[in-house]
Amino acid sequence: MADPHGFLRVHREQPSERSIDTRLGDYHEFVEEPSDESVRKQASRCMDCGIPFCHQGCPLGNLIPEWNDLVYRGRLDEAVERLHTTNNFPEVTGRICPAPCEASCVLNIDNAPVSIKTVERHLASYAMEQGLRPVIATQQRGQRVAIVGSGPAGLAAAQQLCRQGYQVTVFEKDDRVGGLLRYGIPDFKLEKHIVDARIEQMRTEGVVFNTGVLIGRDISIEDFRHNFDAVILCGGARKPRELDIPGRQSSGIYPAMLYLEQQNRFNAGDRIDADQRIDAHGKNVIVIGGGDTGSDCVGTANRQGAKHVLQLEIMPRPPDHRSDQNPWPEWPMILRTSSSHREGCERQWSLMSKRFEHIDGQLTGLSVVDVAFANGVLIEREESTRILPADLVFLAMGFVGPDADDLLGQWGVSCAPNGNIITTREGSTNVSGVFAAGDMSRGQSLVVWAIADGRRVAAGVDVFLQKTSLAECSV
Ligand SMILES: Cc1cc2nc3c(=O)[nH]c(=O)nc-3n(C[C@H](O)[C@H](O)[C@H](O)COP(=O)(O)OP(=O)(O)OC[C@H]3O[C@@H](n4cnc5c(N)ncnc54)[C@H](O)[C@@H]3O)c2cc1C
Ligand code: SF4
Incomplete structure (x- = not known):
């Protein structure tokens, strides 16, 4: 066990982030690498539960209490070895996993779980600093x-x-x-x-x-x-979900993946012809779809210097806290605010897109209506129909x-x-x-x-x- 009193003495901490003003000026990662000592302290909060519910939360069955203990004791090489036993790419999951393990950590019963993902990321960074040694097969099978x-x-x-x-x-x-x-x-x-x-x-x-x-x-x-x-x-x-409403052929409407892929290619140094470039600079942007792909479009549009970014979702706003029907250690079905949302984004829920407005084929707005669900049936409140200004729309309604x-x-x-x-x-x-x-x-x-x-x-x-x-x- 890491430290029998760690969870009583140490509060949960998350790594610091670059300021929003700074990070919007580039596409580099914004999470800063925490110090060895602060990660050791966070690992000390692990209670090494008799039944580690974090194992149930992590689809990989990562040996979380084991590596928390090793990190606390400063035995990073052994911790890295344990981490790689179950996870091929902890440098990825340590960055972008939504960490269902933390949702099911016993300490999350009062909402302050062990910072498992932070420990994982730190271990992965340590492993990469040492150089990822190839693991060569001891025998060849010929197939x-x-x-x-x-x-x-x-x-x-x-x-x-x-x-x-x-x-x-x-x-x-x-x-x-x-x-x-x-x-x-x-x-x-x-x-x-x-x-x-x-x-x-x-x-x-x-x-x-x-x-x-x-x-x-x-x-x-x-x-x-x-x-x-x-x-x-x-x-x-x-295969993206389409939005087949009037005006869909107007210019200025793109599938989210086209936008995100193009920006990643641009960052990688690929040449993008000027007439193909999707650029949100100075524009009113609407992202249709309230999920993670939409959130990535929000972050990208803000980095490009969008005038205003609005993310729309047809479903109602999720609750701020778990309901009784969604108890620990289940994944909490609550409102999530991503780092991209925090960088600047208006969000609206219970809105249905009805028509793309355009002048001579050029997008100018999105006509929307408020909706509600009654006994599982979607009801439109016609009197609420209105037009939201839009120069660019990204379709992020899932796959x-x-x-x-x-x-x-x-x-x-x-x-x-x-x-x-x-x-x-x-x-x-x-x-x-x-x-x-x-x-x-x-x-x-x-x-x-x-x-x-x-x-x-x-x-x-x-x-x-x-x-x-x-x-x-x-x-
Ligand atoms: C915008 C976006 C953001 C996301 N963010 C996160 C996140 O933050 N955290 C998270 O955990 N998950 C995230 N996800 C989900 C996650 O990326 C996927 O679940 C995961 O990548 C699926 O992996 P995969 O290997 O099954 O498929 P993919 O990653 O989609 O890879 C499939 C590969 O197969 C190739 N391919 C397809 N057909 C052929 C063919 N016929 N011949 C040759 N090659 C082919 C494709 O080009 C592609 O490279 C995100 C998804 C999206 C769309
Ligand atoms: S953050 Fe790491 S330990 Fe947690 S669920 Fe994701 S991969 Fe598993």
Whole structure:
């Protein structure tokens, strides 16, 4: 146990952040690295509960009380080793995980959980400072695994299988590796050199990355059958939910992902033609959709110097506190205010978008109406219809499944009515030798779940390959 009296003596603290004025001037991360001593103090608050509920909260089953104890005792190398036992990319989760572990920490019963994510991030930073040492497989198995998609699910599966001695090739349709870590999540939440360092470690371990290859178009199923013993589909769930209302064709309306990807590319030094550039500078911006993707658009628009940013949500405003129906250790269904919201954003709830207003095809506003739910039925309050000024609108209403109809059709992989690939717990699809993991089978979720799925599917592939291989199956 870290310190039997730690939670009585030490208050929960979060790392400091760069001032809003400063951080809006660039795209660098805004969370500052805490000192070793302050993290040691935070770790001392862990009570090493007999039943660690944080394990239930963390999809990876991270050994949280163990590394808290080691951090408290200053044994950082051992703590890092424990952390990597269950988590391939703690430098990512330590930055952008919403930390369900903290929601289920016993200390969260009175709302001051152990700063688990801060400890995780600090350990991950320490590991990166020391240099991520490659873990080379002690034996080679000779069987080949193809992974489609290089997001966190594909990367976790690749690293696990490579370390077990399989020959792993990751195919990625984009020009760079990383999936949404690279082209979705903004740099101010996750700088890309963090992703690059891990990719470099994986290359050294033996993973082969093949970018700019769209599976379903560039490589035939026959090629896969001849060249690989198993395939894991980790293509994500990027099909955006559309908003098919009058005026949708006006210029100035963009899917959120187009905007976020472009800014990430711009930050990476890619050339964006001036007429293609989406720039919120000096504009009235409306983000439709109250979730995390919308919040990332808010943060990006503020960094570009938007005049005003408004985020709209059709659902009612969530409560400030847990309801009796949502007790600890469940994930609290409460109002969340992100760092991007704190940087400057008006938020409105219970609003439905009715029409994009425009002059000669150029967006000028958004017509909205107040809505309420009565017995599960959405009721519009017509008298409340009004027009909100808008020069730019970002559509961030979520995703409706994998954007891979061709691929899935060709491979004959069964999908659920919501479009997600149906798998067993081990990640196996209806096609023998073909597995799936991450958002492609789970639906748009979290990085921590993608890593957990990637690890689970790797274990499933390992079991499968010890018995058979794709070449022997009909794909
Ligand atoms: C804007 C945004 C912000 C987010 N922020 C957070 C956050 O802060 N914290 C958090 O925990 N989660 C966040 N998420 C969710 C998280 O990013 C995803 O749950 C996670 O990335 C899913 O990982 P994945 O590997 O399943 O898929 P992805 O990361 O989507 O990767 C799939 C990869 O497959 C490639 N691909 C697809 N089809 C093919 C094909 N046919 N051939 C070759 N390659 C293909 C794609 O190009 C992509 O690189 C966010 C999501 C979005 C959209
Ligand atoms: S990965 Fe997320 S849930 Fe798990 S310990 Fe880290 S912050 Fe908590």
